[in-house]
Amino acid sequence: MEIISGKWKVVILWALSEDHKRFGELKRAIPDVSEKVLIQHLRELEADGIVHRESYDVTPLRVEYSLTSHGIALNEALKPLGAWGREHLPIEV
Template identity: 40%
Template structure:
């Protein structure tokens, strides 16, 4: 049975998850934050290729979806740190499985074994 949007009824939860995590950067940002709090510049270095504008937009989106928190400290200049929430950390197994799937896929396509970290 299909919903009004044409999605099978039992796939709505997958559709919802993909809408929250869509794009090439969100999981990489969450992966970077899974090791601890980081400032904007630290996240930028941990996610090569992302522009500051895109990182800012993605951080706001992740915060709106309660996957990360943004803490501003009363210093001069203000210090801002981002941290993954417990809800965000619930994606840890998903990120780990994607890591291993990506290694296997790369090995299949390129034909060269890649070591797991």
């Protein structure tokens, strides 16, 4: 639970579940998160072995984030929780 603590970590995991993304793509996929918090959570998830950061030596600097095998397994473990939430929690419109 400590690995996914924080308001945005699970959202980041879901955003990375489809494919690798650059920082700007993640920011657009999660518009309500601040840049500072997104950077902090990505660093924490990388340190925990959940997210892989790939830096390319090109100009301008290009960095992509993707899930590690542990991150993919964590996303799979969270799917039933997401299904439960969709079934039992009211959706605010």
